[in-house]
Amino acid sequence: MSLLLKNLKQLNRSKASVARREEYNHRLTGLFYPLAVVLVTRFSKDGGVPDSDKRAQLLECMITICTELINSHGLLIQYFQQCSRFRYARSLPNLDLAIFRLFEFLKLKQTIKGLRYQELTAKSWNMANTLIHILAASERMNIVLKPLEQQYRSDTPTATTRSIDVYLSLQIVERLQLSYWPVQWQMWLQRSIGLGELKIALHQSANLPKNAHTSLVYCADILPMRFTQIKGANEIEPLCLQWDQLQVALTSDLAQVLRSRQYETSAPLSKHLSLFSPDERLAIAQLQYQCYRDYPSRQSIFIDQKKEVPDLRIFIGFNDVFSLLHHIGTGGGWKGVGQRMSDLLARHSAVFSDDAETSAGSAWFLRHQDDKLICLSTLESRHTSVMNIGDLAAYMLEQTDWHQPQLGVIQRILRPQTGQVYIELRVLSQYAEAIVIDVQPGVQLSTSTEDQKKK
Numbered sequence: 001m002s003l004l005l006k007n008l009k010q011l012n013r014s015k016a017s018v019a020r021r022e023e024y025n026h027r028l029t030g031l032f033y034p035l036a037v038v039l040v041t042r043f044s045k046d047g048g049v050p051d052s053d054k055r056a057q058l059l060e061c062m063i064t065i066c067t068e069l070i071n072s073h074g075l076l077i078q079y080f081q082q083c084s085r086f087r088y089a090r091s092l093p094n095l096d097l098a099i100f101r102l103f104e105f106l107k108l109k110q111t112i113k114g115l116r117y118q119e120l121t122a123k124s125w126n127m128a129n130t131l132i133h134i135l136a137a138s139e140r141m142n143i144v145l146k147p148l149e150q151q152y153r154s155d156t157p158t159a160t161t162r163s164i165d166v167y168l169s170l171q172i173v174e175r176l177q178l179s180y181w182p183v184q185w186q187m188w189l190q191r192s193i194g195l196g197e198l199k200i201a202l203h204q205s206a207n208l209p210k211n212a213h214t215s216l217v218y219c220a221d222i223l224p225m226r227f228t229q230i231k232g233a234n235e236i237e238p239l240c241l242q243w244d245q246l247q248v249a250l251t252s253d254l255a256q257v258l259r260s261r262q263y264e265t266s267a268p269l270s271k272h273l274s275l276f277s278p279d280e281r282l283a284i285a286q287l288q289y290q291c292y293r294d295y296p297s298r299q300s301i302f303i304d305q306k307k308e309v310p311d312l313r314i315f316i317g318f319n320d321v322f323s324l325l326h327h328i329g330t331g332g333g334w335k336g337v338g339q340r341m342s343d344l345l346a347r348h349s350a351v352f353s354d355d356a357e358t359s360a361g362s363a364w365f366l367r368h369q370d371d372k373l374i375c376l377s378t379l380e381s382r383h384t385s386v387m388n389i390g391d392l393a394a395y396m397l398e399q400t401d402w403h404q405p406q407l408g409v410i411q412r413i414l415r416p417q418t419g420q421v422y423i424e425l426r427v428l429s430q431y432a433e434a435i436v437i438d439v440q441p442g443v444q445l446s447t448s449t450e451d452q453k454k455k
Helices: 002-013 018-043 053-081 085-090 092-115 122-137 148-152 163-176 183-194 244-263 278-294 318-329 334-340 449-454
Strands: 201-203 214-217 239-242 313-316 365-369 373-379 392-396 406-417 420-429
Touching: 002 018, 002 053, 018 053, 018 092, 018 148, 018 183, 053 092, 053 122, 085 092, 092 122, 092 148, 092 163, 092 183, 122 163, 122 214, 122 239, 163 183, 163 201, 163 278, 183 278, 244 278, 313 318, 318 392
Parallel strands: none
Antiparallel strands: 201 239, 214 239, 313 392, 365 373, 373 420, 392 406, 406 420
């Protein structure tokens, strides 16, 4: 993988001819893509905080390779765009393929970044939005080509697709926000999008009725989409994304899941939902609907402060949270809470020596706090307590809060850059107690007469 990356960097630094660059792109893609598919499948089985060194290094290397392949195809596109009219007309099939491959590598990059809880950069969206406008202006969005999986994998059935399909899948994944999705669910969502279960439409007329189910794509825009028009924008008319089909599909999934749980009947669902247990179906249906509904308000991480929290205590998972609450409920003190803390980073820095005995200072920061949400950031290391989306958490920001921890659930993980991680927790309760119910064998729990009448 490292050698492949080295060759790609050398290619992009060289002044290779168009024919030679196309040949090298083809060969290097043939070496990279089949391996990338295998690694993406392997790393889709787990992921959270912290990432293992091997997993992080391989995924970051794959992201960089995608970037180099995108840049190489970008050089081809730039060349074709600057050709004379005669040569441009003769090069149209090559231009179509170069744009198509660039979109595919953007899609692969987005998928891999999702496994690392990262998002596409403004530069990537600038490129994608510019290219879709180029295709729209030349009326070549619907050219059918062989995708990477068909070209470079012998075990894939015959398939064709279009550049516009790949671009729209980029937009769907962006709106459904993979940073809120457990890694194990991301792959199934991507497959449903690829199979056309979840889809949207793109129109060249921006004069369609403006509502919650339409958004605008401006040429060279650094944002994926906008829901309001830009005053004084360039003369190129924006494209219009229609979200009605996706909204109907997500609403139908949620309604069908709720109906099947209530009446214990089977119902037609998107393929990625049908593969999960009833409880997981409900969680996924709610998650995808909520992510769609709340975009773009939940797109950006909430950051309005940077306050050190040196006395922060976090307990992750039901067992640790229950043990903490039981400790407090039985009269335990702060010292016991500190001793029970399994997260070495809860009070100390992520910048540890190898023996994890010393620290350079607090590495946890409070970035946002309100009645519904709390956002924390830290430097990630191998000592960071294991956290995954959906985990129950009990936390105390100050030492004075030790007797009354707040409960939350980890709803988002985001790595804006390597080494730094943001954790968003949705607040569940300001107070909780641990209760143990001991049922003796052969004894049934009964309700009072008052309770039975209420039932």
